Amino acid sequence: KAGVTQTPRYLIKTRGQQVTLSCSPISGHRSVSWYQQTPGQGLQFLFEYFSETQRNKGNFPGRFSGRQFSNSRSEMNVSTLELGDSALYLCASSLALGEADTQYFGPGTRLTVL
């Protein structure tokens, strides 16, 4: 069974631009969560989607948004990029909502904002 895939793996943008990251969960998994990893703040929860609806949200500004499609694939969007948005963005999938203890993580998308 294929694992969680994230595209692209690396991305370079400039301040003020917007970016969209994609995550394909493991087949059959319906919940997708997003995390931001930075050297200063560590790993922080962004949001969780299930059945095309955002179910949980971390403490991030409204510039960070996401969506989930009917096939459970998810996208994350960051608008008006700031230097501090440079990070590794990790996606994780699980069978159902709230099953954080059985999440499988993708390799991440490394975003660099110049």
Add this chain to the structure above:
Amino acid sequence: AQSVTQLDSHVSVSEGTPVLLRCNYSSSYSPSLFWYVQHPNKGLQLLLKYTSAATLVKGINGFEAEFKKSETSFHLTKPSAHMSDAAEYFCVALRGGSQGNLIFGKGTKLSVKP
């Protein structure tokens, strides 16, 4: 509020010697706790999890962790380090209630010397 503290940001051991990575948690109730490992340019992989069954939890690759409620600790150990164990390790708590997302420690980077 729940929190997780990893007591060492960096641990260095020699190959064949024991590994100890320390983690303390703060919670008003017995939490679900996990250890994840992250190899360079790879996603997070679950090593083991504690969910209030046995206090000594065995994981993959020879790692184990012991939940000690009296000390609010969940330290990760391995009897004999291997070069392939060099990675970053995260102690993680599962947030209670309906949110179901993960709270990560800051991480401990393990170096293994030949």
